[in-house]
Amino acid sequence: MASSPTIYDVSRLSGVSTATVSRTFSEPDRVKESTRRKVYDAAAVLNYSPNAIARAMARQRTDRIAYIICKKGATILDEFYAGICEGIMRAANRAEHQLLVSTAEDWRLTVSAAESKQIEGVILGGTAEPALISEFQARKVAVVLVNNRVAGAELPSVVADEASGVEQVIGHLAARGHKKIAMLAGRVNAYVMSERYHAFVDGMRSCGLEVSPASIRMCEANVESTEAAAEELLRSAEERPTALFCINDVAAAGAYKAARRLGLRIPQDLAVVGFDDSSICPLLEPELTSVHVDCRRMGELCVERLTALLHGEKDIELLSTVPTELIVRRST
Amino acid sequence: MASSPTIYDVSRLSGVSTATVSRTFSEPDRVKESTRRKVYDAAAVLNYSPNAIARAMARQRTDRIAYIICKKGATILDEFYAGICEGIMRAANRAEHQLLVSTAEDWRLTVSAAESKQIEGVILGGTAEPALISEFQARKVAVVLVNNRVAGAELPSVVADEASGVEQVIGHLAARGHKKIAMLAGRVNAYVMSERYHAFVDGMRSCGLEVSPASIRMCEANVESTEAAAEELLRSAEERPTALFCINDVAAAGAYKAARRLGLRIPQDLAVVGFDDSSICPLLEPELTSVHVDCRRMGELCVERLTALLHGEKDIELLSTVPTELIVRRST
């Protein structure tokens, strides 16, 4: 099998040096129009295209980045992280970056890939272990966090405007006349949980609404757990809440089940709001009001920050926030 | 910034040649225990690890594969393809392959990456355009299809046992006493649609059940469309069907909505079955009976086939089928 044409073949056919061929492909402006043309023609005839491996070798840069999802169990199957992945993929392609995707379960592999000097930058999604982060930093790999923040570390983070999202929820419910608003919380992610929780407490206060300890319930990330938690919340509270703010859409689905079991109609007897505006919102009955998060944009921003880091830019924004928007549907 | 140690540094420190160092890392068995030890020690001291780029350059192989999702609009956000991706990721890591993920929207980029001799094999998910396939074949890139088959092309395909899944559905419904079973079809994917459709018709016949043209309805891949189609189906049929087999879980969610609007209770008045056993099944009310497809296994098989292809093995299984299993929940 005849191997692909190299820069030498093009050089020979076009009658210019290999250096010029190289320049033609990497810095076209630096070669005269006419010779550039000759080179392109020869390349076309030979069906040549530069070998990225050789290029990386000579340049000592790989232009390769990785996206690692740090969430136990959940992986690319998590809609949220998949959305971010989408954005990263698009942006990475535009920036001519190669993208490797992996989960934190095999982070040792990813670290070893970085060790081999293959990966120049990494986007860590979710709750990245500090050990993992410092491992990368020690290896001079650029790091960007998404949906997470680490105090002290001078790392760019990309997050959604959780606070605004929660405020919109409370404002919306308050405008609908709700006073007793409860929250179905859960450990989706340490950072996210904390943000949404505090935003809820603050938001309630600033609306002049009371937030009793009993009105906030923790649950695990599955339907069974959220259903059980919601049921307790709806049954045990002195005065049953008239609205339920759920940490995410799956939790809201659990709340739906609890409500149905207790004979509560949504939204007449109970308003329910989710978070993330995932694909299940329009599938639920009634359709679920939720806070939309632009995951793709988050992914794109990650790549922008990473690129800036790789270019050695100074004064990189350390915290990039993507706006959130309440999507009102029939559950409120 | 001091650059990473190279094979030369290790060679010097350990007192053996670079060739031996190289062997120690790629074919440990070919070097004497004692020297191997020396090399490892020196490497540890220097914190050396082989540079994969240089290795690829010298070996003229990249060990790099790509997974391309060929589905308009839908991408890694599609749970089904994300599941396959999961499996591919795991298997690729085990096989020390590097994995690039991309969507067909930017297939030109992927093709150009392959052109640069970076990609040795590619897994095409969904309805890959013939042009894309031949583009790769022309460039000697190994191709494996998943969730798709192309007549004539001698390409390994990995698919789910759609026929068995559908049979199980019909068997289950028939056992529950259903005679009037309708199908909510839709163009999820040409291959899948065709398989499930034919399996339905055949399955009905072999159970001695009648399948009238009116009992099969097409719809688009969104809830609105499936809801409308389901509504027509449930309203217009001479004798309303008592069970509805839906092409996938989203379609089933649409059927739920139609049923509710028409005042039909599930499962008492209407049994509903989905396909794919996606994460929404347990969220719906009542929980949706669906056919489980082991996407991860499919992804793993893809990598196995691709690896075989890359190793130049002969007699590679051209059609690999992953079993499917009906998961009975409360909707039937």
Added chain:
DNA sequence: CTGAAAGCGCTAACAG
């Protein structure tokens, strides 16, 4: 604006 030449870090014959 272009050319000559020295690598980038590793592998793979081929000898020994």
Added chain:
DNA sequence: CTGTTAGCGCTTTCAG
């Protein structure tokens, strides 16, 4: 079992 050596395909000074 180990060493020598010639590349892999491209970039990048440094001259001209």
